[in-house]
Amino acid sequence: xxxxxxxxxxxxxxxxxxxxGFLAVWLLMGCEDVIDVDLPTSETKLVIxxxxxxxxxxxxxxxxxxxxxxxxxxxLEEEVPPALNATVNIVDEEAxxxxxxxxxxxxxFTTGFPELQFNRDYTLIVNYEGEVYTATQQLNRSxxxxxxxxxxxxxxxxxxxxxxxxxxTDLPGERNYYLFSFGFDNFxxxxxxxxxxxxxxFSYFYENVEPGDLLVITLFGIDKDFATYADLALVQSxxxxxxxxxxxPATVRGNILNETNPNNFPFGYFxxxxxxxxxxxxx
Numbered sequence: 001x002x003x004x005x006x007x008x009x010x011x012x013x014x015x016x017x018x019x020x021g022f023l024a025v026w027l028l029m030g031c032e033d034v035i036d037v038d039l040p041t042s043e044t045k046l047v048i049x050x051x052x053x054x055x056x057x058x059x060x061x062x063x064x065x066x067x068x069x070x071x072x073x074x075x076l077e078e079e080v081p082p083a084l085n086a087t088v089n090i091v092d093e094e095a096x097x098x099x100x101x102x103x104x105x106x107x108x109f110t111t112g113f114p115e116l117q118f119n120r121d122y123t124l125i126v127n128y129e130g131e132v133y134t135a136t137q138q139l140n141r142s143x144x145x146x147x148x149x150x151x152x153x154x155x156x157x158x159x160x161x162x163x164x165x166x167x168x169t170d171l172p173g174e175r176n177y178y179l180f181s182f183g184f185d186n187f188x189x190x191x192x193x194x195x196x197x198x199x200x201x202f203s204y205f206y207e208n209v210e211p212g213d214l215l216v217i218t219l220f221g222i223d224k225d226f227a228t229y230a231d232l233a234l235v236q237s238x239x240x241x242x243x244x245x246x247x248x249p250a251t252v253r254g255n256i257l258n259e260t261n262p263n264n265f266p267f268g269y270f271x272x273x274x275x276x277x278x279x280x281x282x283x
Contacts, residue, residue: 045072046083046133048256048268050124052090053220053275054116054139063116067101067109069126072267082107086128090114093121093136116272124256124270131260135270142178142221142274143171146199150283155205162209162282166217167201177227179220179273182206189222189230213282220273229254229269 052065069083088101088109101109114122116139126133151163170176170192180188182204190200209215222230232252254269 045264046070046126046128046266046268047072048124048126048133048254048266048270050135050256050268050270051220052113052116052122052272054273055275055277061115063113065110065113067124067126069107069109069128083128086126088127089125091123091125093123122272126256131258131264133256133258133266135254135256137255137270137272139272139274140221140223140226141171142219142276143168144276145217145219145278148217148278148280150280151203153203153205157207160207162206164204164206164215164217164280165201166204167199168219169199170195170197171221172197175224177222177224179222179227179230180204181216181218181220183216187230187234189227189234191227209282211282215280215282216277217280218275218277220271220275222271222273225255226269226271 047070048067049070050065050067052063055062067088069086069088071081071083073080082105084106086107088103090099090101090113091097092099092114097114099112099114101112104110116122118139118141121136121138123134123136145166145168147165147167149165151165153163154161164182166180168178175196176192178190178192180190182188188204192200204217206215229252236252252267253265254267256266256268256270258264258266
C-alpha cells in the first residue's frame with residue numbers, strides 16, 4: 001500500500017472505504033437469514049489497455065510495451081477473463097509499414113513493436129470476433145528525472161512511512177502532462193500549469209516498505225487527453241486499484257474506436273510515451 005501526498009484523496013476515499021467496511025460487518029452481524037440478491041448485469045465489452053514506452057538509452061533506443069486485451073466481468077467477479085483469438089497490429093503511417101505483435105500469454109501482446117520516432121502517427125489495430133478496433137497516437141516527449149532520494153519526512157506515521165523526494169524539470173515552451181508510476185500499481189498525474197518551464201521537487205510516501213527494498217520510479221510524457229482519462233480512472237479505482245490501466249467500475253471512454261460497430265465501443269486507452277526511470281534502494 002502507498003500513501004499519496006494528496007490529502008484530499010486520502011480523506012475522501014479512505015473515509016468512504018472505512019465506512020463501507022463498517023456497514024458490511026454490521027449487516028453481516030445483524031442478519032441470520034440468507035438473502036439472494038439479483039446483481040445487475042451488462043453486456044460484455046472488450047477492454048484494450050495499450051501503453052508503449054520509448055527511451056533513447058544514450059543512442060541505443062529501447063521500445064517496450066504491452067497491449068492487453070480483456071473482457072468486462074460480472075459484478076463481484078474476481079477473475080478478469082482474457083480476450084482470446086485476437087490479432088493486434090501497429091501501423092507506422094508515414095512509412096506505410098504494418099507490424100504484427102506477438103502474444104506472450106493469453107490476451108497479452110508484448111513483442112513486435114516498431115522502432116518509434118517523434119512526429120509520426122502510429123495506429124493500433126485490434127481484430128476481435130469479426131470487429132476492428134483502432135486508435136492513432138504520436139510519441140509524447142518526457143523529461144529526465146533529475147534526482148530521486150530518500151527523505152526523512154512523514155504524513156501520519158513516522159514508523160510506517162518512507163518518504164521519497166522526486167525532482168524533475170518541465171519541458172520548456174509548452175503545456176505538458178506527465179504520468180508517474182511508483183510501483184505497486186500506483187500512479188500520479190501531474191499538470192505543469194503551476195511550474196511551467198521550471199524544476200519541481202515533490203515528496204511521495206510509501207507504507208510498509210523495508211530496508212533493502214528496490215523502488216522503481218518511472219516518468220511518462222503524456223498528452224492532455226490521456227491525462228484526463230488517467231485522472232478519471234484513478235479516481236474511480238480508488239487510487240490503488242490498478243491505476244489507469246485497470247478496468248474502472250464505471251464507464252470511462254478511452255480513445256479507441258470500433259470501426260465495424262461504433263455502438264459497441266471498447267474500454268481502455270492507447271498511449272505512446274517517452275519515459276525515464278530511476279531506481280532507489282530503501283535504507
